[in-house]
Amino acid sequence: MPDWEELVGRRLGRMKLEPEERQEVVAEVAAHLEECYQELCAAGSPDPEGYTLAQVPDWKALGRRIQSSKEGPMNQTIRIVLCGLLAGAVAVILGLSISRLAGVEVHSVLAAARLSSALPGWSGAIFHLPAGILMLWLYTAIRPKYGPGTKTAAVAGLALWAITALTLAHWSSMGIIPRDFLLVGVAVAMPAWVAGAVTGAWFYEATERKPVQALKAA
């Protein structure tokens, strides 16, 4: 008899659920297939394994459907967008606050570099919001591997900081922004994006919809 739990675990390997939840799904689906297999064997089926496995023509699709059923597709997207916007807002507010404390007037530097002549002053802040959504999406993508929490959020924040740092370095090499501003910008962006990511991820976890707890007592 096949090891159904191993088989299901392998085939649903890419399902992005919490490890415990994933294990539960694997055990449940494996038990179903095993019972089906045993019933087919008892009935004298010529190919019990083939008939059993024919129930799942596309394992990837099944994994996606289970994940979406567990989380709710709209719920998941809305949470990523809202918590991402929050993460971006925290990053920009914190970044500007630290810059001001460090005596760097970001807008003045950009005005001097003539970047603000093409775009309004608040445009830089607005760009942080989609960046926050991107970062939250990254957090949800790496969360199944590294687990939910501050550490994983910090990794996502650092990834976005690395992109920011490389962009600033590129602008600096082209002479668009002064080298001093590059150094300050890179230094300020790191705590700002990490704090933004941790805040966004915290809200993301806090808003996770679980089956109604009250029903357990019913």
Added chain:
Amino acid sequence: MGAEHKVSSPVKRGSAQLAVLAVLAEAPRHGYDIAKRIRQQTGGVVSFDVASLYPLLYSMERRGWVQGAWGQAPSGRERRYYRLTPAGRRRLQPLRREWRSFFRALNRLARLADA
């Protein structure tokens, strides 16, 4: 006619929900047992496989209509048993009415086609 309920939910999803909720209204069951009971009750006309049953069960659990809990099957094996919650019972009543109404409407159409 006026008192009858419109079939508001998509037919396929609605019928699957009705099937699962109806068999769980009889007794708590695990996934394989749910599929087997539906097959028996419908004479094999309606059947669920793994790919169609579990996404539906998890979605119904998320909505609070059913509740799953691990328990020991008569065979001694651990299985996840689902039972209907009060919210699931409330969902089942309008679903039953919708489907009765739907089939009455189809019967009328079938009679019209025969005439």
